[in-house]
Amino acid sequence: LASWVPVVGLEIHAQISSNSKLFSGSQVQFAAPPNSLVSFFDASLPGTLPVLNRRCVEAAVMTGLALNCSINKKSFFDRKHYFYADLPAGYQITQQRVPIAVNGSLSYSVCIDNKMSQMVTKTVRIKQIQLEQDSGKSLHDDTRSQTLVDLNRAGVGLMEVVMEPDMCCGEEAAAAVRELQLILQTLGSSQAIMAEGQLRVDANVSVHHPGEPYGVRTEVKNINSVRFLAKAVDYEIQRQIEELENGGTILNETRAFDSKLGCTISMRDKEGKQDYRFMPEPNLPPLILYDAKTLPANMNHQQVVNIDWIRERLPDLPSVKRAKLVELYGILPEHSFTLLNEDGLAEYFENVIKHTQMKPKKVIGWILKDLLSYLKEHALAVKDSPVSSVLLADLLNLLERKEISSSAAKQVFEELWKGEGKTPLEIVKEKQLELLRDQEELEQICQAVMDRQEDEVGACMLW
């Protein structure tokens, strides 16, 4: 059986975290009443003009820098035309000719054979990042044969991140997206929550035999979580392989992922290729960005976007944070991944460290096994944990000072989880979980036990 090489590329749309939209002053807010966040420009009222939102530009520059891109000091806006109810102007303003950032890379880690202890670093090339408008939302009401249009989302700023087809499977795609999510959240340029539509991923999948040219690719849409992304990609790879092995061909088409059935379905409503009739956006001059070298003498940074100024203020990226955690605390790399994967967990961990004498290598076990499993079981976020980092630190201190045994500690933890406001010490006293360390006391207890069990003691002594 000839082997197949699957090729996976991704087109990711990340909603920019900003107060107002990309080209108008209306607010950006999730789940607001329909059509309550629509400015005249968003509704495409004739005569309205786009005005570029500075914050969105900064978000894109930050993201570009974090992804090792070259930032284009001059980029352009274009109109992409098509008719659809949720696109009031009949065109989307995007960056098709020269986007704001190009030629970057993203490193991510995947586990070999599902073993977290064996992680391998991979890299995917970032083709470009472009700024563009989001569309509104269409709600199809089939019973009344009508479509309801909500324009709240129309005009919200998006960063489209295009990842080259350097990935080979669902797991890699998922890991790359997860890492991108963390980066965006760290930067604050996007909250990147897939469930709220702030991060949308389309996968481009094809297969070919080694040494042969790339096969025809399909585009897979409607993927609502990182988990589903992995499933969708793997399904599509399989589907294509089976199709080709049965002598069939792959159509260059768009397919929707059905999460219930776990398969991809052809979206045949797109007859023929769309010609978007791209045209430069005449109402927006070229976007000029500066750096320390090119910044004109009399301009203050409030008036322009200075790439170097932004670069200097970039926070530590996840990869750097993870490396620091490993170095500082001597924890394992895979531990650092888990710490960063849960929102707030790394901060929690570090806070516990601050307040306890227990070594980090031991603390990490409590964080990743005990705390995390309780959180998962109760579907709670770290910030909603009934056990605060300080409380846990107190508990660990008791353990570290050998005032309680580790099994007692687990019991105390369970009690703390109830969130009744008691301190670990109070619980220990209440349940009499103190470790006895007084030699004399211990001898008395042992003697008392032995006194009660004379026959058994006798039997032992015979042996």
Add this chain to the structure above:
Amino acid sequence: QGPLQVSAALREGRVGAVELCQRCLARVRDTGFLNAYISVAEDAARRQAEEAEKRYRRGQPLGVLDGIPVAVKDNFNTAGVETTCASNMLKGYISPYNATVVQKLLDQGAVLLGKTNLDEFAMGSGSTDGVFGPVRNPWSYSRQYKEKNPSKSHSENEDSEWVITGGSSGGSAAAVSSFTCFAALGSDTGGSTRNPAAHCGVVGLKPTYGLISRHGLIPLVNSMDVPGILTRCVDDAAVVLGLLAGHDPKDSTTIQDTFKPFELPDSIDIRKLCIGIPKEYHVPGLSSEIQTLWSKAADLFKDAGAKVIEVSLPHTPYSIVCYHVLCTAEVASNMARFDGLEYGHRADMKQSTESMYATTRREGFNDVVRGRILSGNYFLLKENYDNYFVKAQKVRRLIANDFVKVFGSGVDILLTPTTLSDAAPYVEFIKEDNRTRSAQDDILTQAANMAGLPAVSVPAALSKRGLPLGLQFIGHSFQEKQLLTVAKWFEKQVKFPVIQLEDVKRHDCSVFQHQKSVSSL
């Protein structure tokens, strides 16, 4: 009279703002047969006039334009007053906001009389292709015209001899020309302010692209459109320009530099000037009358001591074709928003969204608009984009560079005709289609839009048919002061006659005494 003189009259209490407004509204009614206005905002205008009068009584007018009746072309958004673009697509459309230029006028206390007629969506050079019918040139009813064109048979054919205003800002030009208002806003994309100004005997100013905000001006070609100013004399145009120009954060294509309003000097040293006569503007079809007028004007400058030289703008012959490609491409894009969903006309078609779009757009747009949309979409197709759109942009750059070279070689102002001839009778004009007429009529004005340069048409003389002929001055980017100074000098020399309107007998009071150049108040 213009805003300056009337303003003085208002300040001195010789006439009240309310009375002024009433008279202008009456005039609008009496000149209704010109069809210059689409909407007349009587109540709102009266209220604005009352407010203005109160301010004058307190001795605190907002400025020179306070209480002055003005008109605005119906492709500018006016809150609460219908904005139709003379199209079925926007019939009944009431915008929730004012265009920046409209807001500026209102903030200065100007009294908005109403919205003026135009070619649908500003596409045309006659103001004949709007859904509210064509605009008639007031000069059709002037003694000057009637003397030269005695009616052969009486009332029967009288009505068929009226001439067009030119376009597309014909309503605004007619409104100013017939004394219904003291200034009007038009728009200029290929000559749409200058062309009707020339035909109606008024001053039509096209400012430098980027000087005046386009926010609220319903676009035809975003990269060429500018708001235009129509007045009865050059000084008035400078006054209005001073109130409208300047950066608008809502329009990213306006320049950031602070604009300093200016007053035009009453005299200039013509000897310091270098006037360029572009030889390519001797186009076929240019009437001999205009040729002669143009020569005479050149001589006027020469005799006064200016340096008058022939220059070359070699890419001029390509500008019409280039304009056609770029204009239709932008039109196709700009008109995409008219789908019947958010505002405007929506067809009663519920079969599918697509069919609703198609029917709405067929019902809402006239042939001219639809024709340009189809052409524009053709040029924007992937396989055509490079050969048409990109090529046209390159040619546009060459055309703009022609001007850069000429202006960079010491020429201060270019002097050219504005139109090929005087205004045509309507029945003649409509013998050719809109596209043909536009291509013919735009030829002298449209390069200035390509290059973004300021240009002004000044009434120069009457034709042998008794109709106005204008001449055009084109200036350096953002050098409106120099441009208008030269224009004012020229205006003074030629002493263009005042229109002797016959059919409007009522309300012929002193305020309307046609003494443009007298400021002895």
